[in-house]
Amino acid sequence: MLKIINICKTYTINKNNILILQNINYEFQNSKLYCIIGKSGDGKTTLIEIMGLLLNYDNGQIIINDKDVSKLNENNKAMIRNKEIGFIFQSYYLNPLMKAYENVMLPMYLDNSLNNETRKHKAYDLLSQVDLKGRENHFPKELSGGEQQRVAIARALANNPDIILADEPTGALDSENALNILDILKNLAKKGKCVIIVSHDDRVKKYADVVLKLEDKSLKEVTE
Amino acid sequence: MNYFSLVKFQLRKKSNYIVAVIIGLIIGIATLVYTYETSWKNYLNKDVYEDITFRNLHIQTDNETSEEELQKLQALDYVSNVTYMYEYLKTYEIEDLTTNAETFARADFYTANNESLPQIVKGTDFPDDDGYYMVCPENFYSVLYNYEDLRTKTTSDKDDLSYYLNKELTLKYNGVLYNATKSEKYIFRTKVKLVGLYKNSQYSIDETTCYLNHNAMHDIVLNEYTDALNDYENQKNNGYILTVDSANHMDEVKENLDKLGYYYQDVSYIETDYLNNIFNNIDVAIFIVLILVFIFVFFIFKKDFKEDKAYYELLKKVGFNNSEIKKVYFLTSIIKSVIYICFITIITLIIFLLLKVILNYFPYLFVKYKVIYDYKIILYTLLILMFNLIINVFLNSRKVTLK
Numbered sequence: 001m002l003k004i005i006n007i008c009k010t011y012t013i014n015k016n017n018i019l020i021l022q023n024i025n026y027e028f029q030n031s032k033l034y035c036i037i038g039k040s041g042d043g044k045t046t047l048i049e050i051m052g053l054l055l056n057y058d059n060g061q062i063i064i065n066d067k068d069v070s071k072l073n074e075n076n077k078a079m080i081r082n083k084e085i086g087f088i089f090q091s092y093y094l095n096p097l098m099k100a101y102e103n104v105m106l107p108m109y110l111d112n113s114l115n116n117e118t119r120k121h122k123a124y125d126l127l128s129q130v131d132l133k134g135r136e137n138h139f140p141k142e143l144s145g146g147e148q149q150r151v152a153i154a155r156a157l158a159n160n161p162d163i164i165l166a167d168e169p170t171g172a173l174d175s176e177n178a179l180n181i182l183d184i185l186k187n188l189a190k191k192g193k194c195v196i197i198v199s200h201d202d203r204v205k206k207y208a209d210v211v212l213k214l215e216d217k218s219l220k221e222v223t224e
Numbered sequence: 225m226n227y228f229s230l231v232k233f234q235l236r237k238k239s240n241y242i243v244a245v246i247i248g249l250i251i252g253i254a255t256l257v258y259t260y261e262t263s264w265k266n267y268l269n270k271d272v273y274e275d276i277t278f279r280n281l282h283i284q285t286d287n288e289t290s291e292e293e294l295q296k297l298q299a300l301d302y303v304s305n306v307t308y309m310y311e312y313l314k315t316y317e318i319e320d321l322t323t324n325a326e327t328f329a330r331a332d333f334y335t336a337n338n339e340s341l342p343q344i345v346k347g348t349d350f351p352d353d354d355g356y357y358m359v360c361p362e363n364f365y366s367v368l369y370n371y372e373d374l375r376t377k378t379t380s381d382k383d384d385l386s387y388y389l390n391k392e393l394t395l396k397y398n399g400v401l402y403n404a405t406k407s408e409k410y411i412f413r414t415k416v417k418l419v420g421l422y423k424n425s426q427y428s429i430d431e432t433t434c435y436l437n438h439n440a441m442h443d444i445v446l447n448e449y450t451d452a453l454n455d456y457e458n459q460k461n462n463g464y465i466l467t468v469d470s471a472n473h474m475d476e477v478k479e480n481l482d483k484l485g486y487y488y489q490d491v492s493y494i495e496t497d498y499l500n501n502i503f504n505n506i507d508v509a510i511f512i513v514l515i516l517v518f519i520f521v522f523f524i525f526k527k528d529f530k531e532d533k534a535y536y537e538l539l540k541k542v543g544f545n546n547s548e549i550k551k552v553y554f555l556t557s558i559i560k561s562v563i564y565i566c567f568i569t570i571i572t573l574i575i576f577l578l579l580k581v582i583l584n585y586f587p588y589l590f591v592k593y594k595v596i597y598d599y600k601i602i603l604y605t606l607l608i609l610m611f612n613l614i615i616n617v618f619l620n621s622r623k624v625t626l627k
Contacts, residue, residue, distance in 0.1 A: 054541060075545045082543020093538050097233040107542040109225060116229065155542070 002028040002051060002163050002194055007060035009046055020046050022217035024060070030162060033189035034196045035208035037222070042214045044198040045167055051196070052085050052165045053077040065162060082110050086156030090168035092148045094140040100127060100151045101136040107158040126154035130184055146177030153184055164188060166197045170204065182207045225548070230539075231556045235563070243524050244564045247517060247605075248571030254513050255572050255601040256579065261506045262598040264499075272494065273471035276334060276342075276433070280491035282309065283481070284463040297466055300480050302473035305340035306466050310459035311441045319394040319413065331360070333395075336435040340467045347389050347420035356440035358393070359420040360385050365431045388418050395444065400452045412447045416440050465491065510601065518608045521564070525557065525616040529623075532556065536624050546624075553624045554617055561609045568605055 007024040010017050020043040028034055038044050049055040051062065053069060061070045064084055069077065086107075087093075094103045104123035108114055114122075127136050130150040140148050149169060156164055166185065170178035178201065186207050189195040197204050205211050211222040234240065272278070283297065289308055297306045314333050321329030338349045341359055350357045364385050392415040399410035416436065424431060436444070449456035466488070468477045481488050532553070539549050576597060583595065 052541070075547070078540070078543050078545035078548075080543075081541070085543075087541045089541075093534065093541070095233065095535050095538065097236045102233070106230075106538070109230060110543055110548075112225060116226075158542075 001030055001063075001065055002196070003061075003063040004051060005061040005063070007047075007050060007062070008058045009043070009050060009055075010058055019217060021050075021057070024217075024219045026212070026219050028163075028194050028196055030194045031189060031192050032194060032209040033186055033207060034194075034210045034212060035204045036196065036198045036212045036214055036219070037200065037205065038214035040200075043217070044214050047214060047219070048165050048167050048196065048198045052087060053081050079110075082107055083159055084161050084163055086158070086161040086164045088149070088152050088156050088164065088166035088169045090171035092140070092145075092152045092172075094148055094151055094155075096140050099137050099139055100132065100143065100154075103140070103151055104154045104158055106155060111159065122158070123154070126157055127151065129157075130154050144177070145173050146180055149173060149177070149181050150184065153181070157188075162192075162194060164193050164195045166195070166199075168199050168201075169197060170199065170201050175203075178203060227551055227555050230552050231559055234556050234559050239528075240560055240563050241567070244567035245571065247521065247564055248567040250513060250517060251568045251601055251605050252572040252575040254510050255599060256575055257506060258510055258601050259576075259596065259598045261503055263596045265503060266596050268496075268499065269471075273496075276340075276467065277492045278490070278494055279468045279471060279474065280312075281466045281468070281477070281481070281488045282463060282491050283466055283486050283488045285461075285486070288460045289462075289464060294464060297464060300466075300477065302469050302477050304467050304469040305335070305337050306464050307335040307438070307441070308460070309462035309465055310456075311335050311438075311445050312465035314397070314441070314445070316395040316397045316444075319396040320388070321393075331364075331432045331434045333358070333434050333436045333441065335438055335441040336467075337438065339469070341420075341435055342422040344420040345423045346386060347418070349420055350437040351419065354439050355437075356414065356416040356443070357419045357437045358416045358440065359422055359435045360418060361424045361431055361433060362421045363424045363431055385418065385421055389421065390417065390419065392417050397444065397448065399448050399450050400455060401450070410450065412444075412450075414440070414444050414447065514601070514604055514608065517605065518612065521608060521612045522615070525560070525612055528560065529553075529616065529620050533623075550621050550624055553621065557613050557617055561613050564609055565606060568602060572599070572602055 004024055004026055007021055008019075009021040010019050012018070024047065036044055036047065046055060050057050053062070061068060063069070064080060067080075069080055072080065081087075095106075098106075101120060101123040104126055105119045108119040108122065124133075124136050127133065127150075130153050132147060132150055132154070135143065135147060140151070143151065149172075152169075156166075164185070169185070170181055173181065182204060185195050185197065189209065197208070212219050213222045285293070287293075294306050294308070297303060312335060315330060316333055318329045318331055336350075336359070341349050344359065345362055347359075349359065362385075395414050395416055397412055397414075399412060401407070402410035422435075446456070449459075466477070466481075468474050478488065536549050536553060539552060540546075544552070579595070
């Protein structure tokens with residue numbers, strides 16, 4: 001579960017203060033797929049980065065699995081990101097010098113209780129879950145866009161986080177691959193994860209359990 | 225956490241090796257050029273400039289020479305030997321080494337004392353008595369028509385004078401009246417004991433250079449002027465030859481002579497400005513190359529950092545904290561530097577291996593001097609890489625964790 005309370009965020013550009021988010025409140029539940037829509041520049045990426053503890057904010061609170069993470073220092077926030085949150089991006093963010101399974105292993109390096117053999121085994125397992133069995137030893141350049149995004153999803157699941165944050169996960173994909181990815185994300189939500197997607201893509205809205213609109217610096221549910 | 229697992233992927237980056245090869249070739253060639261310069265400098269400083277030929281000054285006087293004045297000059301700082309001009313250098317036949325009537329075992333004889341003798345490797349220097357003694361080179365080419373022969377002679381043609389050590393050899397020479405009279409009366413022989421063999425220099429003019437003690441040279445010259453005493457007396461106006469102990473002290477000795485009011489000339493002079501200009505130009509060129517390498521490496525590090533930035537951002541997103549990310553960055557930079565260092569060293573060694581092979585087949589390609597392999601450039605490059613590493617880590621360590 002992820003709860004945001006009175007989140008405010010201002011950017012300062014050329015000594016001008018630009019208010020992006022104002023008193024954003026919402027409670028995201030497990031086992032649901034959320035889609036946040038909004039116009040370009042309305043602050044969707046800002047919001048998801050704040051929720052993912054990647055970006056500081058001016059005011060407010062963030063509660064993750066009943067823990068208030070607002071006042072944590074950078075190291076503890078990093079730990080929360082590693083254990084509780086998985087990220088998926090439009091541009092996949094795979095390291096081109098690492099094979100698919102090595103990319104998936106990346107978040108696991110922070111868990112000292114695992115040895116490399118165990119990490120590798122887990123990575124292979126995760127890749128198999130996203131239908132990439134047999135592709136573990138390929139570099140990103142040898143994979144299609146859809147396959148790369150699936151590797152990114154496997155990586156996001158490396159430490160079995162409860163929360164998945166996805167920023168335009170289908171933005172760089174064709175229809176068929178986009179639907180594949182959305183299927184995977186939907187399944188994750190059904191399995192108990194809290195999946196939050198930021199997207200312009202209308203197809204995402206159809207998959208979402210809840211659609212939220214970020215407009216005029218506030219977040220509101222969109223009813224049909 | 226095993227940070228090496230997070231950075232070992234850098235070893236897969238082809239551009240690391242391309243850059244390393246480029247830098248390796250540049251530094252390898254620069255090291256080769258520097259080695260050539262160092263070898264030449266060493267050859268010039270140790271052999272050429274130190275050759276007795278270039279350490280002698282001819283002191284001309286208005287008055288007749290005298291033993292008193294000779295001793296006064298001998299007492300000057302850095303002066304190893306002073307002789308009368310007419311007893312300075314003579315060419316005689318060593319009769320025991322002459323094998324047939326058409327060729328003569330000829331040697332140049334300088335007058336010397338124990339201070340001015342070169343390094344003795346077998347036997348001893350001159351005994352301290354009135355006997356006749358000589359010192360010859362370890363590698364001695366006895367049968368020569370002229371100095372050109374030296375360049376074509378091989379080491380198997382040299383005489384091994386060890387056999388004659390502590391034996392008397394006969395020096396055969398003509399008196400000054402021989403040409404006019406053709407009389408046997410003016411053909412002289414003097415027995416001189418070979419007491420020592422000295423280490424040859426690399427500069428190929430000393431393979432027939434021998435040294436006689438003052439006593440021997442004086443009496444031999446006196447013999448030459450048998451029945452020509454007037455001519456002998458006239459020689460006494462020809463001044464002195466002063467030998468300086470080292471080429472490094474030539475300027476100081478000249479200064480002293482200036483203060484004492486002597487007029488002098490270098491017996492032999494080697495033009496060094498031209499060579500020094502070449503060496504200076506090489507040094508400047510190498511310095512510029514190192515600066516360019518520094519700049520090149522700096523921008524490579526900067527470019528690599530930009531390319532790797534996405535990886536560091538990814539690490540942040542998956543839960544690495546700032547300190548951990550900085551360590552990954554630092555280790556990545558070190559690995560790159562190690563790759564460069566390995567390639568520079570390997571390529572330079574390959575270039576020098578090739579040089580050794582070439583010199584084996586073409587030994588006279590670089591003249592007859594010792595190649596001094598100077599790896600200073602590699603050390604400078606190591607410093608450049610370390611310095612670049614430090615600068616880049618300092619400049620980028622904050623940017624590593626910024627978005």
